[in-house]
Amino acid sequence: MDLDSANFVAMGDDIRIYIKDFIKELEEALQIRLVCGRQAHVVTLYTEVPQFSLFIYLPVSGGRIPSAPHRTFHVDYDQLRHERKKICLRLAALLGKGGVVYARQTVAVRIEKKVAHAFLAEHHLQAPITGKYRYGLFHQGELVSIAVFSGGRHMRDKAETYRSFELLRFCHKSGLRVVGGLSKLISAFVSEFQPDDIMTYVDRDWSQESNLQTLGFENRGETAPQRYWITDEGRTAIKSEQHLHELMNMAPGGYLRSNCGSLKLVLPL
Secondary structure, eight states: OOTTSHHHHTTOHHHHHHHHHHHHHHHHHHTSOOEEEEETTEEEEEEETTEEEEEEEOTTOOSOOOOOSSOEEEEEHHHHHHHHHHHHHHHHHHTTOSEEEEGGGSEEEEOOHHHHHHHHHHHOSSOOOOOSEEEEEEETTEEEEEEEEOOOBOOTTSOTTOOEEEEEEEEESTTEEEETHHHHHHHHHHHHHOOSEEEEEEETTTOSSOGGGGGTOEEEEEEOOOEEEEETTEEEEOOSHHHHHHHHHHOTTOEEEEOOOEEEEEEEO
């Protein structure tokens, strides 16, 4: 569908032109042509090879629409506006068009908090969390992948000595796939701290089924969608109804948005 048609012109020139430029950039990165459509206030992109759908939610849109039977990604317009390059590179890597490094070619080491923060700020879509323990993979002296873990937590239904750790953040350098990278990072962490399990959350906006299960992670359910208050300055996660009312009073020009929630996964060790 032509983005210059009346159906798309109606959503506003600034938004239409920005999305048009993003589609062109994504098509060049993937070396494909995307089929473009619109459902109410959601721009839909689709291709058969590789088969995937990308739903872009405009500022006035409602909640998430159901994922397609095939691989589906959900992105809000404010994310696209602030993180367009990251999103394009991440999609390219996830769909097999990024550069490739093999974990056996890397060295796993502990990294400093400021190094982890800078890497996450540059390459991760979510806000940087530096946690308590940080590991990185270096390839020919360059940091290409990191994993951030929490401190150990006692589980009330487990023995006193049982410790569970959370994988808080994991990402590769933008546009790059480090094959076997997470497995190597987890192995380095396990070797040093001997956790009884590692749990993590996987964003269902980007993954309806996690490939972490191939590493032994078990699906332990789903979390409710996270709500955000969106303004021109960015997005703020809503902690409670009172917090929402406070945000609405402080920034009445904003709008509410929810994601698809998360998968909860646990790696028993």
